[in-house]
Structure formats: C-alpha cells, structure tokens
Amino acid sequence: MSETSASPSGPDKARLAIAAALGGVAAVVGWDAWRLSNVAAHSAVGPAAFPTLIAVGLALLAIANAVEAMRGIDEARPRDELKPMAWVLGGLLGQIALLPFAGFSIATGWLFAATARGFGRGPLWAHILAGTVLSFVIYILFAKGLQLSLPAGPLERLI
Amino acid sequence: MESFAALAQGVMVALQPANLLFAFVGVMLGTAVGVLPGIGPALTVALLLPITFKLDPAGSLIMFAGIYYGGMYGGSTASILLNTPGESSSIVTALEGNKMARAGRGGPALATAAIGSFVAGTIATLGLALIAPTVVDIAISFGPEDYFALMVLAFCTVSAAFGSSVTRGLTSLFIGLTLGLIGIDLQSGQARLSFGIPDLLDGVEVTTLAVALFAIGETLSVAAAGARADEIIEPVKGSVFMNREDWKRSWKPWLRGTVLGFPIGAMPAGGAEIPTFLSYALEKRLCRKPEEFGNGAIEGVAGPEAANNAAAAGVLVPLLTLGLPTSATAAIMLAGFQQYGLNPGPLLFATAPDLVWGLIASLFIANAMLLILNLPLVGIWVRLLAIPRPWLYAGILVFATLGTLGANPSLVELGMLVAFGLLGYVLRRYDYPIAPVVVGLILGPLAEQQLRRALAISVGDPLTLFQSPVALVLLALAALALFGPLLFKLITGHRAPVGADED
Numbered sequence: 001m002s003e004t005s006a007s008p009s010g011p012d013k014a015r016l017a018i019a020a021a022l023g024g025v026a027a028v029v030g031w032d033a034w035r036l037s038n039v040a041a042h043s044a045v046g047p048a049a050f051p052t053l054i055a056v057g058l059a060l061l062a063i064a065n066a067v068e069a070m071r072g073i074d075e076a077r078p079r080d081e082l083k084p085m086a087w088v089l090g091g092l093l094g095q096i097a098l099l100p101f102a103g104f105s106i107a108t109g110w111l112f113a114a115t116a117r118g119f120g121r122g123p124l125w126a127h128i129l130a131g132t133v134l135s136f137v138i139y140i141l142f143a144k145g146l147q148l149s150l151p152a153g154p155l156e157r158l159i
Numbered sequence: 160m161e162s163f164a165a166l167a168q169g170v171m172v173a174l175q176p177a178n179l180l181f182a183f184v185g186v187m188l189g190t191a192v193g194v195l196p197g198i199g200p201a202l203t204v205a206l207l208l209p210i211t212f213k214l215d216p217a218g219s220l221i222m223f224a225g226i227y228y229g230g231m232y233g234g235s236t237a238s239i240l241l242n243t244p245g246e247s248s249s250i251v252t253a254l255e256g257n258k259m260a261r262a263g264r265g266g267p268a269l270a271t272a273a274i275g276s277f278v279a280g281t282i283a284t285l286g287l288a289l290i291a292p293t294v295v296d297i298a299i300s301f302g303p304e305d306y307f308a309l310m311v312l313a314f315c316t317v318s319a320a321f322g323s324s325v326t327r328g329l330t331s332l333f334i335g336l337t338l339g340l341i342g343i344d345l346q347s348g349q350a351r352l353s354f355g356i357p358d359l360l361d362g363v364e365v366t367t368l369a370v371a372l373f374a375i376g377e378t379l380s381v382a383a384a385g386a387r388a389d390e391i392i393e394p395v396k397g398s399v400f401m402n403r404e405d406w407k408r409s410w411k412p413w414l415r416g417t418v419l420g421f422p423i424g425a426m427p428a429g430g431a432e433i434p435t436f437l438s439y440a441l442e443k444r445l446c447r448k449p450e451e452f453g454n455g456a457i458e459g460v461a462g463p464e465a466a467n468n469a470a471a472a473g474v475l476v477p478l479l480t481l482g483l484p485t486s487a488t489a490a491i492m493l494a495g496f497q498q499y500g501l502n503p504g505p506l507l508f509a510t511a512p513d514l515v516w517g518l519i520a521s522l523f524i525a526n527a528m529l530l531i532l533n534l535p536l537v538g539i540w541v542r543l544l545a546i547p548r549p550w551l552y553a554g555i556l557v558f559a560t561l562g563t564l565g566a567n568p569s570l571v572e573l574g575m576l577v578a579f580g581l582l583g584y585v586l587r588r589y590d591y592p593i594a595p596v597v598v599g600l601i602l603g604p605l606a607e608q609q610l611r612r613a614l615a616i617s618v619g620d621p622l623t624l625f626q627s628p629v630a631l632v633l634l635a636l637a638a639l640a641l642f643g644p645l646l647f648k649l650i651t652g653h654r655a656p657v658g659a660d661e662d
Binding site for chain 2: 028039054057065068081082084089093111117134135
C-alpha cells in the first residue's frame, strides 16, 4: 500500500504541469482581487477579501502539488489512447460548429456518430443518420412538449 | 411528538397521486442510471434540473430524492453482476457480490442487497425524521460565524474523504471555489473573474459544471481507456430468493450496517463510501466463516449495502436542516432547491413544512417501491447492462448537451461544457476527486456570504470567527478532518483506509 520510498521514475511531469497551472490560476485570481481592492475600498470586507483567501490557497496548493510531484509517480498510469478521445472531442466541437446553421438535430446527430465512432462503432454515415433521427424526436419532445428553446435549423423548421 | 405529527402531514402530501407518480418516475430513473456505468444520480439530477424548472417544486424534489435512493439500489446490481460499481459506494459490494455471482449465487446476492437496502433505508429515514427537528432547533441559533465554520468543516471533510490524498482533495475544492468566484458579486455589484465576457457575469452554472465533469469527463476517460476496459456480465442463475441460511447470515449485518451508515452520513463528514468500507471490515471480523470472505460471503454484501443506503439517508440530514451538501448528489439537489428559490436550512422547516415533510415521507414510499422494483424485476435491469458501450456513451453525450442547451441555449455555455469536460478528464486521469469541485462551486459563494456577514457585524475584526464556542468546535473538527489522515499515517505507518470517490 505505502509507496513512500523515492521512486526511480523521476518527478511526475503531469502533476508538475498541474502545479504550474494552479500557480497561474492563483496569479490571475490574485490579480483580479488586487484590481477589486482598488475599485471598492469603502468597506472593510469588500469583494476582494474572499478572492484573496482563495488566491493564497491556490498558491499553497501549487507548491504542495509540486512537492508531491517531485517525489515521483505514485501510481503507474496506463497509456491513454488519443484517437478515441479525438473522436469524442471532435463530436462535441463539431456540434458547437454545426448548431448555429444546421440546427439541433443534425449537429447532435454528428455528436452521436462521432462518439460511437470513438468507441469503435461504425459506419459513420449510418450513425449520423440514426443520431439525427433520434435527436429530431428529442427535439419534438422537448421543444414542443416542454417548451425548451433548442436551436432550430432546416430540419426543425419543417414542423 | 412533533415529528410524527409533521410526518403524518408529510405522508398526506406524498400520497397525492401526482407525487406518487413523481416518486415512481424517480426510482425508475434512479435504478436505471445506477445500473448503467458512467452515469450516476448526481449527473441524472443535474440533467433533469433544466427540464424540471417549470414543474411543481415538491414533485420535482420528490423525484430527485427517488433518483438518489434508486441510484443506490441500481449501483449494487451493476457491482454484483458486472463487477463495475455504478456508484463509488458500491465498490465494496462488488468485492463479495461479484464472487457470489460467479459462483452461481447472483440471485441471493441481489436479494440481500435489495432487502438490506430496504431495511437500512427505512430505519435511516425514520432516523432522519426523528433527528431533523432537533438539529433545526440547534441550528436556528447559529450566527453567521457558526455557519461559516460549518462550511469550512464541510470543505475539509469533503476534501479529505474523497480522493487519494488531502492535497488532491483540496486542489479539487479550490478549483471549485475559484469557479464560484466568477460573476457579479451580489453585495458590491463588481464583476469578478469575468474578463469582459457577458456570459460569465451570471457565474458558472452548477448544472453545466456537474454535467461536464460527470458525463463528458467520464466519457473521455472511458474512450481513452479504449480496449483496456473489458467486462463480463454474470447471468443471474438460480433463484433470486434467499434460503434460510442466507436470511440468518444477513439480518445482523443489515442492522450493523445501518448503525454504521446513518450517523456517518449524517455528520457533516459526508459520503456513503466510508461506512461501506467500515462495515465490510466489521463483518469480516465478526463472520463465523472468515475463510469465505474473498470467495463470496453473503455478509460482505448485506452489511455494506445496508451501510450505503443508511448513509444516503443520513446525508439528507445536513442537507435539509443546515443546507449543507456533503456529497456530489446532495450538492446538485441543493441546486435543485435553489432553482425554486428555496433555501434548505432551519427556516425551510418553518416556511415550507409540507414540502420538507412530504419529501421525507416520500422517501419511505420510494424505498418500498424500490424493493418491489428490484427483486422481481431484476431481469429487466440486467438487460440495461447489455446496451453496447458506443451507443450508451453517445446517448449520454446527446442528453448532456441537450440538458445544457435546454438550460441556456448559448454556444458559450456549450463551449464551457467541453472545457469543463476536459477538466474532468484531467482530474480523473491524475486521480483528483470530482465531488469537491462541485461542492466548492455551490458552497463557496454561500461561505463567502456568511463570512462577510460575520465580519460586517464585528466591523472587520476577524477574531469574531473564533469567539463562538460552536464555531470553535466546528473549526477544530475541520482541522482534525484535514490532518487526521496525516496523523494516522505518522502514528501507524499506514495510509488511512479511505480514498473512495464520487456521488
């Protein structure tokens, strides 16, 4: 269970990166707090007090994470496969790109197909078709039944 | 007994046909999502928030509670038959339950889990009804500094209980607190951390964050694991009914699990995971046939499952009486109350007694429904496990984006969903817990409010935070929660036996 002894793998680069990112966020929050303390200085506990506390906490955690990272990797992490992830992300970003002009059904059909592809299920075009039909049914249910305002495109304008 | 009078009133509310229907829909959904891997009750409630916005508050909250209880039942089914716990609090159930299923005793394993959950859930809900008025009486005298200390305690326990190290838990918490800063500060009208983007002025939506972290983060993790994650579903062989010996070996673990689970869940220490681990260890020690542990001992299913459900009811004590969520699902449920302008806490018992007691009474009904749904109908739930992964996760993403678009049809909101999804993936990948992020986002602004109120009363003197005895005790407990595991390690040389995750 315990793995306190120094690991031969060297510092945990990923956690060092996380520590650096935390440091960056601490700086941004701290800068914003400093800006706020200049703007509204009429009260003892203004909008800057709590952000200052959080910035200090973030900075301390950046250091703590860096220290833990220097001790080495505490658990071996299996390699992640980038291709399936890229498909899923592509599905999500593609949906955002398609939504304004293609509408909810087609954009979400693409998301469905790209995700299924990421999990190894093809063919892409059949899933786009199935996903679009599924999303169209959802659109009718939610936009008409529950009055949610979902982005409409050419398909949605048909009804 | 004011509790019983109030509870009787609540039963009348819960028995209204519409509310019975909401409870039924809730437990069905809850069981389904509990069984399915990748989605849990926290995510489901988050997805439903925008959709239920226009519905009746009492009905929606009854449904959310049904999902919460249902998720606990469904989680055990997935653990036993698939060896993949749908819920983190079912991890222990998988240890013995899956062994039993492999030995052809899946039926009795499912039965002892369901009946144990029913027994524990009923006793613990009764405990909730009895203890809530007392906590409310105490909480009504709390000042802002006491509330602030209470939230600090919740922050510390949530960070220490989830995740593999306190540093990781606190890191997640502070990410959530930072996200909670974004938007217009209500007291001074100043925009904070919004960098001139109008969509950020309203702050980060709890639903967007929760859906992104749970649904998108999880999908990315599973996709990245690729062929690594191969699972075998164990068919339910033989009878689902327990024989005499099973009953004899089950009833004591049920009760012991309840006794462990309820108080631990009810303390602002939170989480349903710790009592399941404790119950497992206890049953292993008390069992007459310890050699069966590791090979499918029924006690190892009965005890932890009871503890799990008792703790789930316990978590509702701080949520309803103090407005303090100690798990991710409780945090989302708090957001559900807030969406109707309701603030859980001592005042809610005075201003909306019908709603609160109706909710508590509906928990008894939900529990009874779940027992019926889970024993004879277990075969239907098992079929859910056979949904191909590509379609399951594609469907999860469709509903995740639908929920976000339904709440706020804006592309910036969807962009935030993807960005937080990536955050969720990174957190999972490097073993940082998710629940503290959600709790930090929801509790952070409330903690700031109480802090500023306390400091305004004392005209800026920070010592006021330490002058109330209640606050002092709570802060001491918070320090213990943070440094306890460290002390434990220093004294015994072992890591503390906690480190479960989520929901």
